[in-house]
Amino acid sequence: MANSVEQIVLADATASLVEYEATGGYQALAKARAMTPAEVTDELLASELRGRGGAFFATGRKWSFVPSKEQIPKPHYLVVNADESEPGSFKDNEILSRVPHRFIEGCLITAHAIDCKNVFVYIRGEYSGPYEILVTALEELRDRPELRGDVTIVVHRGAGAYICGEETALLESLEGERGQPRSKPPFPAISGLYASPTVVNNVETITTVAPIIAMGGANYAKLGVENSRGTRVVSLSGNVVNGGNYEIEAGMSLREIIYDLGGGIPNGRELKAVVPGGSSTVILTKDEIDVGYDFDSLAQLHTAMGSAGIVVLDDRCCIVQLGVRFSEFYEHESCGKCTPCREGTRWLTAILRKLEDGRATQADLDLVLDVCDRINGKCLCPLGDSDAIIVASYVAKFRAEFQRHIDEGGCPFGGHSSLDHVLAPVAMHSHSPVTQVPA
Amino acid sequence: MSLYEAIQEERAKYPADSRSAVLPALRLAQTEHGWLSPEVLREVADALEVTPAYVKSIASFYDQFHLAPVGEHLVEVCTNVSCAVVGAQQVVEAFESELGCHAGETSADGKVTLRAVECLGGCGWATVVAVDHHYRTHVGAGDVPAIVEELRGE
Numbered sequence: 001m002a003n004s005v006e007q008i009v010l011a012d013a014t015a016s017l018v019e020y021e022a023t024g025g026y027q028a029l030a031k032a033r034a035m036t037p038a039e040v041t042d043e044l045l046a047s048e049l050r051g052r053g054g055a056f057f058a059t060g061r062k063w064s065f066v067p068s069k070e071q072i073p074k075p076h077y078l079v080v081n082a083d084e085s086e087p088g089s090f091k092d093n094e095i096l097s098r099v100p101h102r103f104i105e106g107c108l109i110t111a112h113a114i115d116c117k118n119v120f121v122y123i124r125g126e127y128s129g130p131y132e133i134l135v136t137a138l139e140e141l142r143d144r145p146e147l148r149g150d151v152t153i154v155v156h157r158g159a160g161a162y163i164c165g166e167e168t169a170l171l172e173s174l175e176g177e178r179g180q181p182r183s184k185p186p187f188p189a190i191s192g193l194y195a196s197p198t199v200v201n202n203v204e205t206i207t208t209v210a211p212i213i214a215m216g217g218a219n220y221a222k223l224g225v226e227n228s229r230g231t232r233v234v235s236l237s238g239n240v241v242n243g244g245n246y247e248i249e250a251g252m253s254l255r256e257i258i259y260d261l262g263g264g265i266p267n268g269r270e271l272k273a274v275v276p277g278g279s280s281t282v283i284l285t286k287d288e289i290d291v292g293y294d295f296d297s298l299a300q301l302h303t304a305m306g307s308a309g310i311v312v313l314d315d316r317c318c319i320v321q322l323g324v325r326f327s328e329f330y331e332h333e334s335c336g337k338c339t340p341c342r343e344g345t346r347w348l349t350a351i352l353r354k355l356e357d358g359r360a361t362q363a364d365l366d367l368v369l370d371v372c373d374r375i376n377g378k379c380l381c382p383l384g385d386s387d388a389i390i391v392a393s394y395v396a397k398f399r400a401e402f403q404r405h406i407d408e409g410g411c412p413f414g415g416h417s418s419l420d421h422v423l424a425p426v427a428m429h430s431h432s433p434v435t436q437v438p439a
Numbered sequence: 440m441s442l443y444e445a446i447q448e449e450r451a452k453y454p455a456d457s458r459s460a461v462l463p464a465l466r467l468a469q470t471e472h473g474w475l476s477p478e479v480l481r482e483v484a485d486a487l488e489v490t491p492a493y494v495k496s497i498a499s500f501y502d503q504f505h506l507a508p509v510g511e512h513l514v515e516v517c518t519n520v521s522c523a524v525v526g527a528q529q530v531v532e533a534f535e536s537e538l539g540c541h542a543g544e545t546s547a548d549g550k551v552t553l554r555a556v557e558c559l560g561g562c563g564w565a566t567v568v569a570v571d572h573h574y575r576t577h578v579g580a581g582d583v584p585a586i587v588e589e590l591r592g593e
Contacts, residue, residue: 075455087519087558125466125503126559128572154452159462160502162557176458178500194455236563237521243563279520279558309562311521325520329557335500418524423531423555425502425518428543 006223008211008231009204010247013098015133017140020101026147028210032109033149040113044209046217048229052091053081053165053202054278054307056295059209065189066114066197074196076116079188080107081170082123082130082203085162086278087329088309091233092203094245096123096130099207100137104153106209111151114199118152122170125159162333166381167200169335180337181381204233224250228294232308236262239269239314239418251297254289258312269314273397277306279326280386282393283319303393318417319398320405323391324352328424330387341384344375348391349426355402358410365402369395442471446486461487461497465504474505502556510545510552512590515569516578518555521562526579530566531555533583551590 012023020026032040044060051057066076084092096103107119123131134155141148156174158164164173168182171193192198208230212220221229228250234257237243241263248257254274258264265271271286276293282303284291291297298304313322331345351368354360372388379385395402404412411417440448446464453459464483465475472479475498477491484491498504514534518527531542534553538546545552561567564576570586578586 084560085558088521088562090560090562090564093560124560125462125501126569126572129574156459157462157466158501159466159504161500173462174459175456176461176497178497196455237565238524238562243521243565245563275520311562313520313524317524322520325523329519332557419520420528422518422523422528423542425555425557428555 028213043217047212047220052204077193077198078119080121083165086307088278088311089307103207106206163335180335234308238312240312272315273313275311278309281306316418321419332426338379340375340378515556517559517567519558522565527566529580533580537587
């Protein structure tokens with residue numbers, strides 16, 4: 001392996017306060033509180049930590065955007081995005097379950113850095129297990145006022161909506177509204193929760209804060225490669241022997257992650273393609289996996305780490321069906337606010353379904369790309385864009401397979417694809433049946 | 440504690456705007472009543488001092504709220520790609536066969552509602568099935584009869 005596997009986020013896993021303190025837990029909090037908020041933010045800037053939710057924005061910079069209370073005399077809020085719902089991503093689930101106190105310590109340090117007394121953790125409604133672990137860990141702090149300080153942490157459960165992982169939709173939902181994204185600007189740092197200055201950070205980002213303060217930002221920045229410092233918890237799933245979460249040093253190659261950590265492809269099958277960073281990222285073919293799992297290397301292939309959900313697909317996977325299934329997901333999860341997304345995701349599903357069923361003509365393949373163009377960049381948030389970008393990438397990289405669906409009047413896999421006949425939740429909705437494209 | 444009192448406790452967690460308590464309030468109401476009937480939505484609205492229409496607009500947006508009756512138990516099978524490529528559809532079909540109902544329906548004895556759902560966030564441990572909101576991992580079609588027996592046996 002090119003890089004050693006060093007655990008920072010998931011090290012010394014324990015849900016117990018006593019055990020966490022025995023391994024140095026909450027000492028970074030004491031260290032941070034002895035520093036000024038600006039000094040804590042400077043450590044984060046020095047660490048070059050970038051947000052782990054998908055957008056990869058520099059965490060220290062995000063914190064530094066929060067105006068002073070003299071500039072805007074309103075309370076500051078920290079909102080942690082634990083609404084992990086990106087298909088292929090399940091790292092925050094494991095982080096909250098295995099190291100809840102490191103996460104809480106990160107919340108408390110961040111609260112100090114941005115001068116905030118109220119923290120809200122927005123956790124997806126389905127995560128009953130991590131929710132219970134987190135609440136138990138917070139109860140352990142009840143009798144420890146020296147740790148809690150004057151910070152209140154409220155764990156707020158979502159109720160099943162992928163869109164609430166988008167930060168402004170999350171804030172709407174947290175305010176008791178339907179989870180529909182807001183127009184930006186203003187950005188949350190200026191006007192977020194309750195129109196007050198708000199920092200929204202991902203679970204893994206927050207859980208990395210205490211180790212950074214403990215080891216020093218400059219030391220953290222020695223790990224990884226340029227523009228992708230430190231470690232990353234990657235979620236490995238699909239057709240791979242050892243699915244699970246792995247904390248890696250940024251820069252390890254995708255091939256090493258899949259074959260050395262994941263044990264390769266099961267049942268003697270061949271690799272076909274890899275979704276590198278959750279469903280919303282441009283697909284890679286089997287010939288494109290000798291690439292560093294870092295921002296710059298993946299950007300050269302026009303894709304991204306996203307939320308680090310790596311989905312491995314073997315040679316039984318029909319790429320048209322993959323497009324149908326992911327498009328059904330975006331159609332189902334579209335909040336309905338922007339027309340190009342609400343209508344476009346539905347049409348993408350319908351046209352891809354027509355291709356799969358052998359009812360498509362040559363013009364339909366052009367129509368797929370045309371619909372992608374009419375969604376991409378034309379909505380308030382990236383949900384519709386994601387559907388458009390990935391489907392366009394499937395056509396670009398597997399055009400011959402799409403063509404065979406037209407030429408052979410149906411799916412060349414003849415009922416033997418790994419995604420045959422998969423029931424998508426959107427199909428159970430009687431109020432929004434999938435449209436049939438007119439002939 | 441009554442539902443009304445429990446909702447007031449939730450509201451107190453959000454001093455800046457108690458409407459933030461609408462999701463916790465609906466969750467409490469659904470836990471107590473099983474599903475969110477028009478009467479229950481009215482009860483929640485009264486407790487939150489908002490209109491029933493507003494509460495319904497929220498309840499209808501989120502997948503976890505039931506606006507129609509459901510069975511005593513809820514079985515949710517993830518059918519997104521990571522689970523699907525290792526056999527989630529076979530798991531759905533095994534549940535359909537054992538329960539005698541389609542996904543999206545409730546078994547005739549009213550015991551179990553079966554749903555196909557979007558990614559549950561356990562992709563590396565596929566197939567993931569949430570049984571009464573708690574995850575079972577690495578579920579195969581062969582595990583289904585025992586799960587159904589367990590739910591029917593109670």
